[in-house]
Amino acid sequence: MKRLLWSLVAATALTAFSSAHAQPYPSRPTPKRIAAAPDVPTVAEAGYPAYEVTNWHGLVGPKGLPPEIVERLNKEVNEALKSDEVKKILASDGLEPAGGTTAEFSPIIRNEIARWREVAKQVGLKIE
Numbered sequence: 405m406k407r408l409l410w411s412l413v414a415a416t417a418l419t420a421f422s423s424a425h426a427q428p429y430p431s432r433p434t435p436k437r438i439a440a441a442p443d444v445p446t447v448a449e450a451g452y453p454a455y456e457v458t459n460w461h462g463l464v465g466p467k468g469l470p471p472e473i474v475e476r477l478n479k480e481v482n483e484a485l486k487s488d489e490v491k492k493i494l495a496s497d498g499l500e501p502a503g504g505t506t507a508e509f510s511p512i513i514r515n516e517i518a519r520w521r522e523v524a525k526q527v528g529l530k531i532e
Contacts, residue, residue, distance in 0.1 A: 441498060
């Protein structure tokens with residue numbers, strides 16, 4: 405189980421956006437500055453206060469996954485996110501571990517789907 409969780413956490417770190425040091429952007433699209441690049445202002449600080457895009461990662465299982473498995477995975481991932489080694493890996497990519505519960509994560513997913521659905525609608529994006 406620990407090997408599986410470490411692989412999932414490591415995969416999350418590897419699929420993250422490039423580290424702040426490698427990005428050519430003059431500002432960060434997040435609502436607050438990140439520890440990996442404290443001198444890089446947010447987009448709001450650069451004059452666009454309504455603009456916010458955050459990078460998040462989470463684990464999602466198949467429908468009907470037994471609650472005891474969901475709870476165990478959630479507990480183990482939250483523990484892994486507390487380790488200094490995982491924090492260091494994530495920080496090197498400009499990420500800050502958050503962890504949390506399934507009750508906290510579900511609304512994030514719903515809000516992101518609604519948000520990006522509206523963006524796709526506004527720009528006339530169609531699935532082919």
